[in-house]
Amino acid sequence: MSHLTKEQRYTICSMKLQGYSQKDIAQTIGKDKSVISRELQRNRDQRSGVYNHDLAQRKYIKRQSYKKKPRIFNSDMAQYVSDKLCQDLSPEQIVGAAKKEGKQCVSHERIYQYIWKDKRKKGELHLHLRNKGRRYKQRGSSKDNRGVIRNRQDISLRPAEVEQRNRFGDLEVDLIIGKNHKSAILTIVDRATGMGKLKRLQSKDAKQLADKAIDCLQEWKPYLKTITSDNGKEFAEHQRIAKKLNIEFFFAEPYSSWQRGSNENYNRLVRQYIPKKSNFDDFSDNEIERIELKLNNRPRKRFNFYTPIDMFNQKVAFCS
Numbered sequence: 614m615s616h617l618t619k620e621q622r623y624t625i626c627s628m629k630l631q632g633y634s635q636k637d638i639a640q641t642i643g644k645d646k647s648v649i650s651r652e653l654q655r656n657r658d659q660r661s662g663v664y665n666h667d668l669a670q671r672k673y674i675k676r677q678s679y680k681k682k683p684r685i686f687n688s689d690m691a692q693y694v695s696d697k698l699c700q701d702l703s704p705e706q707i708v709g710a711a712k713k714e715g716k717q718c719v720s721h722e723r724i725y726q727y728i729w730k731d732k733r734k735k736g737e738l739h740l741h742l743r744n745k746g747r748r749y750k751q752r753g754s755s756k757d758n759r760g761v762i763r764n765r766q767d768i769s770l771r772p773a774e775v776e777q778r779n780r781f782g783d784l785e786v787d788l789i790i791g792k793n794h795k796s797a798i799l800t801i802v803d804r805a806t807g808m809g810k811l812k813r814l815q816s817k818d819a820k821q822l823a824d825k826a827i828d829c830l831q832e833w834k835p836y837l838k839t840i841t842s843d844n845g846k847e848f849a850e851h852q853r854i855a856k857k858l859n860i861e862f863f864f865a866e867p868y869s870s871w872q873r874g875s876n877e878n879y880n881r882l883v884r885q886y887i888p889k890k891s892n893f894d895d896f897s898d899n900e901i902e903r904i905e906l907k908l909n910n911r912p913r914k915r916f917n918f919y920t921p922i923d924m925f926n927q928k929v930a931f932c933s
Contacts, residue, residue: 709918
């Protein structure tokens with residue numbers, strides 16, 4: 614191997630200053646004379662022609678940084694990726710986790726290739742992806758037939774600070790509906806930390822929804838500030854929720870899901886464990902709590918792969 618170390622470059626510089634020949638320098642550091650010649654030519658100061666070991670080392674490091682490092686997707690790396698996938702981490706989360714752990718890893722695109730190859734071989738790794746390997750269909754509707762909620766407060770009146778996502782306590786709330794529209798799950802997520810709550814409902818009844826929301830948010834009550842929902846009639850008792858939790862309740866514009874982006878993303882995460890057309894009666898309250906805990910412990914790219922619980926602890930400690 615012809616690469617020189619920092620110490621060898623120091624020896625080259627020192628011996629050259631003392632007038633030694635390239636042959637003598639090569640014999641001293643155990644390299645071929647051509648290596649010394651090439652080193653003096655490539656890494657000298659281009660203006661003065663002087664060879665300095667510090668400058669030479671910096672040039673070498675800079676040149677190495679430009680080279681693509683070979684990353685071989687070997688069996689150990691494949692096992693690491695498979696284990697993380699079985700923990701329901703996405704390819705990007707796997708790369709982020711490997712970086713935090715100081716492990717070498719291929720790109721998330723290469724991991725996707727590995728998953729698709731496994732799928733073609735009738736493997737099941739793709740089933741651990743958020744959308745099970747399927748593409749999402751574009752959502753839309755031709756008309757709004759959900760009625761008007763009385764005394765609603767429009768999202769345009771919501772404090773501008775909510776958009777900054779710097780504080781804990783600005784929530785978004787929604788329902789995901791079960792098979793044949795017979796049952797529902799209440800989903801609540803904090804915009805700043807991604808911390809979520811899940812509660813199973815027997816129906817879309819507004820009173821039941823309000824009772825569940827008030828009950829499950831009691832532990833967060835000291836930190837709550839705002840909550841934003843869509844315009845479904847199931848949120849008709851928004852004023853009771855606001856009063857009991859001492860929180861401001863706002864409504865997004867009809868069919869403007871981007872105004873509740875945190876909740877939309879959280880619902881997609883939930884659907885990884887509770888697919889569409891599922892019968893929610895098949896899921897016990899303990900199973901729903903387990904899914905909630907798993908999502909709150911899931912690393913997120915937007916938090917540099919820290920979990921919502923990590924972010925919650927940071928924000929609440931800061932508030933306290």
